[in-house]
Amino acid sequence: MTEAPARAHYEGDFVAWSGGCMFIGAGGAAIAPHAHYAIQLALGAPAGLSVQFGRRGAWQELAATLVPSRAVHAIDVSRCAWSCVIFIEPETLEGRAITRRLAGQPLALPADALAVAPERLERAWRVEQSADAVRALAIQLVEGLSRTVRQEASDPRVLQAIALIRERGDDGVVLEELAAAVKLSPSRLRHLFVQETGMPLRTYALWRRLLQVWDRLMEGETLSRAAHSAGFADSAHLSRTARTMFGLAPSAMRMTGPLAARQRDPQRHFG
Structure with a gap:
């Protein structure tokens, strides 16, 4: 081989x-x-x-x-x-x-x-x-x-909370504010969120921030700017969090594959 x-x-x-x-x-x-x-x-x-x-x-x-x-x-x-x-x-x-x-x-x-x-x-x-x-x-x-079939959130209050989390981005998420926005108590929203998505709300928010970093890197952004755009204090803070969640730091990877190239230049045709 x-x-x-x-x-x-x-x-x-x-x-x-x-x-x-x-x-x-x-x-x-x-x-x-x-x-x-x-x-x-x-x-x-x-x-x-x-x-x-x-x-x-x-x-x-x-x-x-x-x-x-x-x-x-x-x-x-x-x-x-x-x-x-x-x-x-x-x-x-x-x-x-x-x-x-x-x-x-x-x-x-x-x-x-x-x-x-x-x-x-x-x-x-x-x-x-x-x-x-x-x-x-x-x-x-x-x-x-x-051996499962994917489960998507369907409760409109949870969908609204997810939309707010994505909208807030690097501004962070406060449980009490989200609960008030969707007209639920914090404890009820916390329980319903796990029931609908399978993830604790705080974990989901952190997951979204990390995904945002790699999305930015796929777009060609620098690591430092990607970290700041997702609400991390600096690239060191990002690396510590990424290692905890995934076991690796974003600096160990370069988004240079065909999907990244197409995302940066949608008009480009690949052979």
């Missing part, structure tokens, strides 16, 4: 949806043992993904792996031709189902557990160069592994 050329940074694209997000690309150095909030699904194609479970576990070469929230692990995708890392919010319907399935232990996934997902993802990313197609396939993959 011919190994992919080494790249110091992970170079690719970022795609997000409610309750999840993903990085798809190539390169990057091995990430030291760490733990983070999001559940992680990692796959390397056509081979080359290496994972270490725990701080002293043996490195294993796998087709893919599911890592529960807060589980210590290390990952190396540097020998993959390309790789995909999906982060799943633990409080979502899918996240809770995967958490029950894993019971606190990482899971090595054989290639046949993914069926044709890698090939379809690569085509949507490299050939079709469609963020919507990549997103749909990632969601479908998560649904299959969690």
